[in-house]
Amino acid sequence: MHPPVPANRSERVHDVDAAIRQTDSDAALARLSAVRKGYLNDRFISSLVPRAQLQPLRPPLINTGTYVRSEAIDRLVEQWLELSKPEGQLCQIVSLGAGSDTRFWRLMDGPWKEQIGAYFELDFPDVTLKKAMAIRNPRSGLSTTLGHSELDLGGQALHSSRYHLLPCDLRNPPADIFPGLFKEYLSPALPTLLLFECVLVYMSPEASSTLIQWFVDFFSPSTHTPLPGTLGCTVYEMFGLEDAFGRVMMNNLRARNVSLPGAKPYPSLESLPARFLRHGFTSAKALTLRNIRSNYIEPSELERTSSLEMLDEVEELNLVLEHYAITWAMKASSAATISPWIEWGLRPVKQA
Ligand SMILES: C[S@@+](CC[C@H](N)C(=O)[O-])C[C@H]1O[C@@H](n2cnc3c(N)ncnc32)[C@H](O)[C@@H]1O
Numbered sequence: 001m002h003p004p005v006p007a008n009r010s011e012r013v014h015d016v017d018a019a020i021r022q023t024d025s026d027a028a029l030a031r032l033s034a035v036r037k038g039y040l041n042d043r044f045i046s047s048l049v050p051r052a053q054l055q056p057l058r059p060p061l062i063n064t065g066t067y068v069r070s071e072a073i074d075r076l077v078e079q080w081l082e083l084s085k086p087e088g089q090l091c092q093i094v095s096l097g098a099g100s101d102t103r104f105w106r107l108m109d110g111p112w113k114e115q116i117g118a119y120f121e122l123d124f125p126d127v128t129l130k131k132a133m134a135i136r137n138p139r140s141g142l143s144t145t146l147g148h149s150e151l152d153l154g155g156q157a158l159h160s161s162r163y164h165l166l167p168c169d170l171r172n173p174p175a176d177i178f179p180g181l182f183k184e185y186l187s188p189a190l191p192t193l194l195l196f197e198c199v200l201v202y203m204s205p206e207a208s209s210t211l212i213q214w215f216v217d218f219f220s221p222s223t224h225t226p227l228p229g230t231l232g233c234t235v236y237e238m239f240g241l242e243d244a245f246g247r248v249m250m251n252n253l254r255a256r257n258v259s260l261p262g263a264k265p266y267p268s269l270e271s272l273p274a275r276f277l278r279h280g281f282t283s284a285k286a287l288t289l290r291n292i293r294s295n296y297i298e299p300s301e302l303e304r305t306s307s308l309e310m311l312d313e314v315e316e317l318n319l320v321l322e323h324y325a326i327t328w329a330m331k332a333s334s335a336a337t338i339s340p341w342i343e344w345g346l347r348p349v350k351q352a
Contacts, residue, residue: 017169019257020202021124024099025049027198030066031102033058038308039067043109044102047140048131060311065321067305068293069236072326072346073197076234077103080193081112083340089229090117092192096170096211097199098123100131104163108145117190118162120182125156125167132158132165159185170199171207174214188218188225191341193232201237201262208262209279216279221333230341231331233276238323239266245319269325276329282338284329285345290321295348 028049034040036057046052058066077093084091095101098121107116121131132155135142143149149160156167166181186192194215200208212233219231241250241263253260266272273284287296311317328345332338 016257017124021127023198023202023258024123024127028100029055030058030062031070031100034063034066034070037063039063039305040070042102042106044105044142045100047137047142048100048102048134060309061313061317061320063309064293064305064311064317065289065324068289068297068321069197069324069326071297071301072287072289072292073195073234073236074103074106075346076326076328076344077107077193077195078112079344080191080232081107081115083344084115084191086340087191089191091115092118092120092186092190092229093195094120094122094186094192094215095195095197096122097196097202099127101197103195105142105145116162118164118185118187120164120166120186122166122168122170122181124169125153128158128165128167129154129156132156135165157181170211171203174211178214186218188222188228190229191232192219192229193234196233196235196237198237200235201260202258204261205265209275212276212279216331219331219333227337228333230333230337231281232341232344233281233327233329235272235275235327236324238263239272239325240268240323242267245323249323272325272327273329276327276331279331281329281331283342284327286325286327287346288322289324289326290318292326292346293321296346298349 028045031040031042032045032049032052032055035042035045049055081091093104093116095103101121104119104121107113107119121128123131132151134140135146135149135158136151146160146163149158149163151158153167158165164185168177168181192215203211215231219228221228238249238260240246241260250260266275269286269288272286276284293302326346330341330344332341
């Protein structure tokens with residue numbers, strides 16, 4: 001839903017990942033647009049987009065898609081934090097390919113603040129360097145939420161009591177990079193939610209499988225941690241790109257030097273949860289954004305957002321939303337710890 005801006009020829013030659021990193025600006029601009037048009041509330045996003053007031057608004061179709069995915073993932077995250085409350089446990093959230101996401105600041109502004117034990121954001125070093133600079137800019141106000149923070153790794157990493165910004169290439173073997181990056185900050189004992197918002201699709205299926213397996217192993221019983229925390233995952237990305245729509249999308253992206261190797265094993269909605277069941281997850285489910293918009297958003301919200309701007313292309317909207325899905329999966333560390341996590345997931349709203 002965020003077509004990247006084309007990379008020029010010299011960038012293509014010298015830095016094949018520039019176009020992938022550019023997708024972060026596209027996602028941030030889409031969010032900023034949805035906020036300015038009144039779809040979403042986010043008082044932090046403008047601090048992470050240079051010259052925010054001068055940025056063009058995105059078309060209604062993009063604003064609607066951004067709203068639906070954002071609402072659905074917010075709900076999954078908030079529910080995860082809510083479920084951990086009766087357990088008396090703090091949660092960890094790890095956002096992989098976090099880019100300019102503002103979720104940490106939004107959560108710290110709301111009722112789930114006390115539930116967050118640690119929040120990690122991982123991305124390419126260039127992206128984390130830019131984000132660390134924005135956070136440390138006193139005019140952004142972002143560092144107030146963090147309290148005392150320290151830069152590390154030449155300004156590419158930032159640590160505070162709860163928030164950690166970590167630079168890496170997620171395609172590298174996690175066993176080589178994660179122990180040094182997470183150090184002792186990531187605990188195997190706490191319920192932990194992984195967020196993959198539009199990132200796995202840029203990686204090979206082998207690299208994303210190795211990445212997920214590293215977390216599965218980290219949250220498996222060991223002599224040090226006989227009862228590890230429950231592991232949750234949410235993934236937002238495109239799928240089913242083998243049809244005419246998908247071929248056009250792939251060609252457009254290829255012209256902009258972006259390929260989607262991670263989309264290949266996912267020709268259908270059913271194939272999305274299978275990714276997690278293969279890694280031994282206890283439960284997994286996926287829904288298209290079209291289904292979420294129709295059946296999982298409160299009718300009053302649907303009415304409110306539909307009245308924000310004229311959306312002529314309803315068929316086109318539905319076609320696009322049918323090619324994006326949100327998957328969520330949960331892995332309990334033992335049969336005794338399945339409850340209450342089995343409750344976790346999007347629930348359809350009651351139709352009037
Ligand atoms: C489409 S953006 C999404 C950003 C954010 N998750 C959101 O939804 O707003 C994809 C992000 O994944 C990051 N990314 C993609 N491949 C990566 C990799 N191999 N290692 C680290 N980050 C990666 C990009 O730099 C970019 O910030």
